Every structure is written in structure tokens, then in C-alpha cells.
Amino acid sequence: MLKRLSGGHVVDPATERDGVIDLYVEDGVIVDPPSDGRSADETIDCTGLVVMAGAIDIHSHIAGGHVNTARLLLPEWHRAFSSRPGETALSRVGWTTEETGLRYAQMGFTTVVEPAMAPSSALHAHLELADTPIIDKATLVVLGNDDLLLSMIRDGESENAIADYVAWTVASSRALGVKCINAGGSAAFKENVRKFEFDDVVPDYGVSSRQIVKTLQRAVTSLGIAHPLHVHCNNLGVPGASSDAIAATMRAAEGDPLHLAHIQFYGYGTEGKRRFSSRGRDLAALVNTTPEVTVDIGQVMFGQTVTISSDELRQFAGRAQASPRKSVIFDHEANGGGVVPFDYRRKSFHNALQWAIGMELFLLIEDPARVFFTTDHPNGAPFTTYPDIFALLMDRSVRQAWLEALPKAVREMTSLAEIEREYTLNEIATMTRAAPARLLGTADRGHLGAGAVADIAVYRPGADKAAMFGTAAFVLKDGEVVVRNGAVVKRTFGRALTLRPEPDKAMKARLDRYFDDKYGLSARWFEVPDGALGHNDPFKVVPCRA
Amino acid sequence: MDRAWIDGQPATSDEALDAAAKLLADAVQPFVGGLRTDVAGLRAAFALAKDLGAIVDHADSATIEPFLSALRDGGAFLAAPAEMRRRADRVLVLGDEPATIGADLLTSLSTSEPDLGVRTRGSGRQIMVLGTVAGPVEGHDGVTRIDCASDDLVDVVGMVRARLAGRPIGEGPLGGTTIATIAEFVAAAGFGCIVFSPAEVGALGSEQVFGLAADLNAETRCSTLPLLGSDNAMGAALLSTWTAGFPLRLSFGRREAEHDAALYASDRQLSGAGEADCAVIVDALADGAAAAAPAVALPAIVLAADPAAAKAAQIGFAVASAGRDHDSILYDSRFGSFVGQTAQESSELPTAAAILTALAERLGGRVADAA
Ligand SMILES: [Zn+2]
Numbered sequence: 001m002l003k004r005l006s007g008g009h010v011v012d013p014a015t016e017r018d019g020v021i022d023l024y025v026e027d028g029v030i031v032d033p034p035s036d037g038r039s040a041d042e043t044i045d046c047t048g049l050v051v052m053a054g055a056i057d058i059h060s061h062i063a064g065g066h067v068n069t070a071r072l073l074l075p076e077w078h079r080a081f082s083s084r085p086g087e088t089a090l091s092r093v094g095w096t097t098e099e100t101g102l103r104y105a106q107m108g109f110t111t112v113v114e115p116a117m118a119p120s121s122a123l124h125a126h127l128e129l130a131d132t133p134i135i136d137k138a139t140l141v142v143l144g145n146d147d148l149l150l151s152m153i154r155d156g157e158s159e160n161a162i163a164d165y166v167a168w169t170v171a172s173s174r175a176l177g178v179k180c181i182n183a184g185g186s187a188a189f190k191e192n193v194r195k196f197e198f199d200d201v202v203p204d205y206g207v208s209s210r211q212i213v214k215t216l217q218r219a220v221t222s223l224g225i226a227h228p229l230h231v232h233c234n235n236l237g238v239p240g241a242s243s244d245a246i247a248a249t250m251r252a253a254e255g256d257p258l259h260l261a262h263i264q265f266y267g268y269g270t271e272g273k274r275r276f277s278s279r280g281r282d283l284a285a286l287v288n289t290t291p292e293v294t295v296d297i298g299q300v301m302f303g304q305t306v307t308i309s310s311d312e313l314r315q316f317a318g319r320a321q322a323s324p325r326k327s328v329i330f331d332h333e334a335n336g337g338g339v340v341p342f343d344y345r346r347k348s349f350h351n352a353l354q355w356a357i358g359m360e361l362f363l364l365i366e367d368p369a370r371v372f373f374t375t376d377h378p379n380g381a382p383f384t385t386y387p388d389i390f391a392l393l394m395d396r397s398v399r400q401a402w403l404e405a406l407p408k409a410v411r412e413m414t415s416l417a418e419i420e421r422e423y424t425l426n427e428i429a430t431m432t433r434a435a436p437a438r439l440l441g442t443a444d445r446g447h448l449g450a451g452a453v454a455d456i457a458v459y460r461p462g463a464d465k466a467a468m469f470g471t472a473a474f475v476l477k478d479g480e481v482v483v484r485n486g487a488v489v490k491r492t493f494g495r496a497l498t499l500r501p502e503p504d505k506a507m508k509a510r511l512d513r514y515f516d517d518k519y520g521l522s523a524r525w526f527e528v529p530d531g532a533l534g535h536n537d538p539f540k541v542v543p544c545r546a
Numbered sequence: 547m548d549r550a551w552i553d554g555q556p557a558t559s560d561e562a563l564d565a566a567a568k569l570l571a572d573a574v575q576p577f578v579g580g581l582r583t584d585v586a587g588l589r590a591a592f593a594l595a596k597d598l599g600a601i602v603d604h605a606d607s608a609t610i611e612p613f614l615s616a617l618r619d620g621g622a623f624l625a626a627p628a629e630m631r632r633r634a635d636r637v638l639v640l641g642d643e644p645a646t647i648g649a650d651l652l653t654s655l656s657t658s659e660p661d662l663g664v665r666t667r668g669s670g671r672q673i674m675v676l677g678t679v680a681g682p683v684e685g686h687d688g689v690t691r692i693d694c695a696s697d698d699l700v701d702v703v704g705m706v707r708a709r710l711a712g713r714p715i716g717e718g719p720l721g722g723t724t725i726a727t728i729a730e731f732v733a734a735a736g737f738g739c740i741v742f743s744p745a746e747v748g749a750l751g752s753e754q755v756f757g758l759a760a761d762l763n764a765e766t767r768c769s770t771l772p773l774l775g776s777d778n779a780m781g782a783a784l785l786s787t788w789t790a791g792f793p794l795r796l797s798f799g800r801r802e803a804e805h806d807a808a809l810y811a812s813d814r815q816l817s818g819a820g821e822a823d824c825a826v827i828v829d830a831l832a833d834g835a836a837a838a839a840p841a842v843a844l845p846a847i848v849l850a851a852d853p854a855a856a857k858a859a860q861i862g863f864a865v866a867s868a869g870r871d872h873d874s875i876l877y878d879s880r881f882g883s884f885v886g887q888t889a890q891e892s893s894e895l896p897t898a899a900a901i902l903t904a905l906a907e908r909l910g911g912r913v914a915d916a917a
Binding site for chain 2 (some may be wrong): 063065067068069071072073075095096097098120121123124127128131147189190191192203204316322326327328329330331332333518519520521522524525527528529531532534
């Protein structure tokens with residue numbers, strides 16, 4: 001069936017289109033206008049509406065063991081969802097895979113990446129993702145605190161052998177990329193190390209954080225994995241040390257692609273009488289002059305949330321600020337992690353400045369193709385705050401109103417009031433559509449050119465940008481209308497985008513022995529079996545680069 | 547071979563499904579329980595329960611409830627067993643239940659040594675048991691046991707915490723010197739691990755144990771391995787949490803899931819003391835019946851791996867055993883997550899998931915129609 005989206009203002013930076021154009025959809029993909037004059041079987045009138053590709057979230061913790069533990073820890077969690085109307089009895093509504101999919105779809109997001117899947121939690125993460133409706137999803141698998149990688153580096157094993165291990169991990173876990181979280185920091189914390197920097201070495205291995213990051217960066221490149229190594233740097237949140245860590249990591253990219261996650265949490269200096277200041281301007285300048293890196297922000301918004309991270313060392317330190325006062329710290333194989341609830345308060349100097357630093361970074365990083373739109377959901381804020389963030393980026397007067405509500409001491413510590421930039425629709429589409437697809441290597445999405453999957457978000461433009469992006473007028477997923485006037489009208493299931501590198505046979509045999517001998521575990525348990533997820537065709541394989 | 551029964555008489559699957567659908571359609575408040583099945587069976591059971599507006603629980607949820615309650619109230623330090631096997635140099639085992647429900651783990655810890663970490667490697671592993679039995683590790687090298695009754699564990703852990711904090715400790719079941727010995731044992735660990743059964747020490751006891759781990763982490767490293775009596779119940783609780791937001795003992799009676807650990811417990815509902823007036827019970831595992839199968843005082847639709855159990859129900863279906871007769875995804879505490887299990891036998895019997903899905907299709911969304 002041929003569908004026509006007629007008369008809409010198409011904003012599609014990937015194909016350099018920004019104007020009123022009719023789009024055609026058939027069999028779930030976007031097609032060229034019919035040359036034979038064939039008329040559409042169905043027309044969706046988009047006159048006066050803005051048409052973009054479905055949005056892509058490259059970093060949002062939506063599934064897996066740690067996320068589920070957050071649900072267990074916080075049955076009162078739903079208060080964190082700012083869009084939920086009014087107060088509901090605490091015991092009544094939870095934060096579920098169902099709600100995750102529906103709420104993303106209502107905002108016009110059609111692909112979401114769960115960025116911190118432990119190899120041992122891969123099946124669990126994929127089970128949850130398979131239960132998450134409408135959206136397509138993908139995962140990044142976490143390496144960099146695991147005994148085997150650290151041992152291989154210590155023992156001087158070849159880059160090929162290490163790449164084989166990375167390939168096995170990616171293939172078994174059905175990941176789309178590789179993430180490295182406080183490289184060596186969790187392993188060091190198991191040795192009771194409480195502070196860990198980029199050139200510190202993990203006891204017993206004698207391997208530095210820098211070596212781990214560089215080794216994984218090379219392995220990812222050599223395997224042809226499109227998404228650059230996704231790095232969560234050392235010393236997250238520590239004034240001074242955080243900005244040193246991210247600067248050192250960025251310089252270590254050395255011309256090769258590297259993605260740095262939630263950089264807002266690293267934009268902290270030690271100036272001022274509270275020993276907490278913004279280094280947003282310096283950090284943005286460093287990003288602007290380091291073209292091989294991409295970053296996402298991890299914007300903080302005010303209200304109750306929960307931090308979920310495989311950075312066990314920093315989550316352990318963060319326990320002191322837990323609100324409510326309870327947290328879970330994991331000592332698993334490799335990374336471990338922690339779940340720490342947090343309440344970002346507008347009246348807190350510290351939290352308000354965090355908000356301002358995120359905004360500075362968004363606005364001072366010049367290239368919207370290298371800065372990605374995230375709250376590090378739910379670490380900086382739940383993803384349901386996205387509409388407000390769009391409004392803040394696109395409308396200086398909204399920012400001004402927010403700034404005026406902050407403590408005066410914060411306004412003195414940020415240059416935000418002077419920044420005039422307002423994101424255009426085209427820049428928003430670049431940041432949330434075109435660039436994420438390029439970053440992930442998923443050429444079938446992020447644009448509205450012929451051949452792309454027909455994941456399309458249609459918005460009703462207006463002065464209130466939060467309203468515009470909060471409830472899409474229409475959303476099409478694989479060519480089907482799933483959202484109309486902000487309400488889900490059809491509940492479909494998307495797929496998980498995965499790489500499928502062919503694992504080396506010798507490495508597979510070695511890993512069978514390794515997990516059995518060292519841990520008493522079967523290597524097979526790390527696999528996500530075909531048929532495990534209960535849907536036909538649950539995966540879509542994205543090719544590696546030649 | 548018969549596969550379905552109505553009032554003990556053989557029936558075709560279609561007849562039994564029709565009868566089951568009628569029973570459920572006439573019920574005011576259905577209950578979906580047992581849940582002794584794999585992930586596919588759980589998904590189908592939750593889908594049916596949502597359609598029916600049912601109350602949901604697992605037969606063995608009592609074994610995990612104290613753990614979940616303690617975690618929710620105060621947080622936790624949690625380890626993976628495999629990591630502790632390589633890392634922990636000192637293991638404190640609390641109570642008597644670990645000797646039974648954690649026998650494999652204790653054996654594995656007592657026959658291996660930490661091989662990771664400069665602080666832990668090379669010094670061997672010491673295990674201290676506070677209980678009346680040490681079970682499979684009794685008499686092993688490096689194992690000591692301090693006699694302690696289950697009922698005294700919570701007090702003892704509290705006194706160890708007081709001792710570590712330098713607070714005065716009063717009269718207790720073990721005496722000050724023994725408390726000091728235990729405190730020194732855990733404090734001197736490079737990486738300590740506390741093994742306990744939340745069902746044995748209760749929710750408050752579990753909070754004390756997590757508190758002890760938290761105290762110890764101020765200076766050294768320590769984590770815990772709570773032993774849960776039923777892996778299958780834990781898997782069901784995890785799936786329930788991502789599906790409904792709550793770990794079992796919940797009701798879809800008002801569409802949005804509501805959680806109440808007392809009100810929606812299996813025992814209360816199945817005994818007829820609760821709101822439920824009709825039950826769907828899934829018992830599709832190879833390893834025998836639930837730990838404490840309660841008497842069912844309600845009309846019940848039973849899906850069981852044991853044909854005798856199905857035949858004894860008002861309406862019964864013989865189903866394949868998850869993990870034995872068909873490939874399954876099951877929670878495994880050795881791994882601390884879900885694992886794929888390949889079938890060892892083939893079976894002509896339908897899966898629990900297939901019967902539950904067929905039943906839901908016959909009912910066609912009862913709640914949706916009513917709304
Ligand atoms: Zn993150």
C-alpha cells in the first residue's frame with residue numbers, strides 16, 4: 001500500500017531538504033514519488049506540520065539488570081516522570097518496559113540505545129528490550145574492567161587476539177557497539193582503590209586506564225564497528241578531577257574516532273567559595289577543536305530521579321548523596337555498578353549549576369553533528385523531560401525564565417545568560433536524527449531519503465516547543481501510524497539492531513575454557529540464543545565496515 | 547496419552563480450553579499463580595493476567611519476599627557468586643539454611659581459592675560459619691564454625707556492627723569475646739563476602755546484613771550473597787518488575803498494577819481467604835512441586851508437568867517441562883541472571899505458554915470489553 005504524507009515541511013538535513021515536500025511510503029520504507037503517476041492508497045495530510053525522521057536516542061538506560069534493580073529499589077519511581085499528570089498513589093504505577101516504549105514513541109523517538117549492557121546481563125537486557133513496544137533498540141556491551149581484557153593487555157597479547165575477544169563479546173551479547181566505563185576503575189575498586197585517574201594503573205595488572213581505552217579503541221576500529229568506542233571517563237562528577245579526566249581522554253583520541261558520554265558530568269571546576277564551578281566553556285572549546293570526538297550531554301533537569309551506572313567506584317562514592325537514602329552496589333564480574341536515587345533540586349547551588357553546565361555545553365559546542373541529545377536517562381533526568389530540553393535549546397526566553405528561578409550564586413557562575421544561540425529545527429534534526437544514525441552506522445534511518453525505514457515523526461509547530469516535541473501529531477514506525485495526536489494508536493514491536501561479527505573459533509574454544517576454569521560458568525550463558533526473545537525476527541543485523 | 551481433563555475426565559484440548567475460558571469469564575476475581583515456568587510461560591501468564599484483571603503471584607515468592615523487602619527499604623550490597631569465588635578471601639556464612647539451599651556454593655567456595663587481587667590472592671580462603679551446622683564444608687581446611695541459633699543471628703549481626711563502630715555491646719547470645727572474633731574476621735578481609743538466607747533471617751535481619759556490609763566498605767571491601775530458596779521465583783519477580791513495575795504479589799484488578807505483599811500473596815488467595823474466586827495455576831517445571839504447595843480452595847485451572855496434578859484439577863492440562871522438554875529461558879542464581887537452557891528430551895505436550903496464550907485468545911480481552 002502506497003501512503004503519501006502530503007504538504008508537510010520536511011526537515012531532513014541528511015538529504016539536505018528543508019521545505020514543503022510530499023513523502024511516499026510503501027512496505028515500511030520511504031520510496032521515491034511514483035514516476036508512473038500512480039496515486040497513493042492513503043494520504044496523511046501534513047499541511048502546516050513539521051516532518052522529520054524518527055528520533056534516535058544514543059544513550060538511555062532503559063533495560064537490563066541494573067535498570068530493573070532501580071525499579072525494585074524505587075517503587076515510588078514514577079514520581080520521577082515529570083509528564084505524569086498529578087499525583088498517583090505511590091504503590092500503584094511502576095516504570096515498565098511498556099511505558100518506556102509508548103512514551104518514547106509519543107515524542108517521535110523510534111530508535112533507542114541501551115548503552116551499558118554487561119556481557120553477563122545481555123540476555124536479561126534483550127528480554128526487556130523485546131518487551132519494549134514500538135521502538136527499535138540497540139545495546140552497547142561493556143568491556144574494560146574485565147579480568148580477561150586486563151590480563152591480555154598485561155600479558156602483551158596481540159591486537160588480533162584482543163579484537164577476537166571483543167568480537168566474541170559483541171556477537172554473543174548481540175550488541176551494536178562497545179562501551180568502556182571508568183576503564184579499570186571498577187577493577188581497582190575491588191582492590192579497595194577509592195580514586196582512579198586516567199594514568200593510574202589497576203593493581204595486580206599494572207595496566208592503566210589509558211591503555212585500556214586505547215586498546216579497546218583500536219579493537220573497535222579494526223573490527224569495522226561503525227560506532228566509535230563509547231567512553232565513560234574516570235572521575236565522573238568530581239570537581240576538577242572530572243574535567244582533567246575528560247580532557248586527557250579526549251587528547252588520547254589521537255585522531256581516531258572516540259565518543260565521550262554524558263560530558264556534563266565532567267564540566268566541573270573547583271573555583272569559587274564552594275569549590276564548584278563551571279568548566280563548560282573550556283570543555284566546549286576542547287570539543288570544538290577535537291574533530292575526531294563526538295559527545296553526548298547528560299543534561300540535568302530538576303526533580304527526583306535515580307542514577308544507574310556500571311561505574312561502581314563513583315556510584316559507591318555517590319551513596320552519600322542518595323535521596324531517598326538507599327542504594328544498591330554490585331560487585332559482579334567485570335564492571336559491577338550501582339543504583340543510587342537522586343533528587344536534583346533547583347534551589348541547590350550544586351544541582352542548579354549542573355543544569356547550567358549542560359546547557360552551556362549544548363549551546364557552545366558548534367557542530368550539532370558532534371553533540372548528542374541525552375539526559376543519560378535516568379541519570380541526569382528521565383527521558384520524559386526531553387520536550388522541556390528542546391524548548392530550552394530552541395528558545396532563549398525559556399532559558400532566561402529558568403535562569404531567573406535559580407539561586408543568584410549560580411547565575412554568577414555561568415555564562416549562560418549571555419549565550420544567544422537558539423537551535424534551529426534543522427539543527428535539532430541533525431542532532432537527534434541525521435548524526436545519531438551516522439554515529440551508529442545505521443544507514444537505514446535518521447533520514448527521509450528513499451530506502452530509509454519509514455520511521456517518521458510529524459510535529460505540530462508552535463511557539464511552545466515543549467508542547468510541539470512532547471506529543472507528536474503523527475508517528476509512523478516502519479510505515480504504520482502508531483501515534484496520532486500524541487496518543488498511541490497501534491502497539492507494534494520493533495527490533496534490536498545488532499552487529500554480527502563472526503567470532504574466531506580458537507577464541508571461542510579459549511573462552512569456553514576460561515569461563516569454566518576461572519568462574520565455573522558456561523560461556524554459552526553469555527549468549528542471547530536465537531528464539532529466546534519470543535518474537536519472529538527480533539534482530540536486524542547491521543553490517544560491519546569492510 | 548491424555549493431555550487435558552475436565553473434572554478428572556479426559557477431554558480434548560479444545561473442550562478443556564472452552565471450559566476454562568467459561569470458568570474465567572464467569573469469575574469475579576481471577577488469580578494467576580504457581581508461575582513455575584520459563585520466561586515464555588511467564589510472559590503468557592502476565593498477558594493473560596492483564597486481560598483478566600487478575601491477581602498474580604508465584605508459588606514460592608515467600609522465599610524471596612524478605613530479600614526484596616529489605617532491598618527496597620534500605621538498599622543492598624550484592625555480589626555475583628562467580629566473582630566471589632575468585633575474589634573473596636574471607637567468607638562469613640550466617641545461619642543454617644546456607645548449608646542446604648547454598649550447598650553447591652559453599653562447596654565451591656571451600657574448594658577454591660581467591661586468584662584475583664593483590665589484597666586477596668595467595669592468602670587462601672577462610673570461611674566462618676555462624677550456625678548450628680556447617681553442612682557440606684564441615685571440617686574443611688579454613689572453615690571454622692561458631693555455634694549460633696538462627697533466632698540469634700539478627701542480634702549477633704547487630705552486635706558485630708556495634709563492635710566495629712566502637713559502640714558498647716550489651717549482653718548477647720554469644721558473649722563479647724566471640725563478637726570481637728567475628729568482627730575482626732570480617733574487618734581483616736581484603737574482600738569479604740557474607741552468605742546468608744534472607745528467608746532465614748527475615749527482612750529486618752537482611753537489612754542488618756546489608757548494613758554490616760555497608761559499614762565494612764568504609765575501610766575495606768565487602769559484599770553479600772543472599773541465597774534465595776527459589777531461582778524460579780526470583781526470575782518471575784524480575785520479569786514481573788519490568789512488566790508491571792512490581793515484584794509479584796500484584797493485582798491488575800484496577801488495570802494499573804497494584805502491589806501488596808500481604809494482600810496478594812498466593813496462600814491468602816488460594817486458601818479462599820482473599821478476593822480470588824477462581825485460579826489459574828502453572829506448575830510446569832521438571833523438579834517436582836512447589837516447596838509449600840498450599841491447599842487450593844478455589845475452582846482451579848491447572849497447567850502441570852505432572853499429569854496426575856492436571857487430572858486432579860477441575861480443569862487440567864498436561865504441559866511440557868520448561869528446560870527439560872523444550873528450550874527455555876530460566877533464571878539461574880549461579881550466573882545471577884537469565885540463561886538459555888537447551889531441551890534434553892523431546893515432548894509431544896504443549897508448552898505452558900501455548901496453553902495460556904490459547905486461553906487468552908479464547909477470552910479475547912475481557913477487561914477491554916468491560917471497560
Ligand atoms: Zn549512561
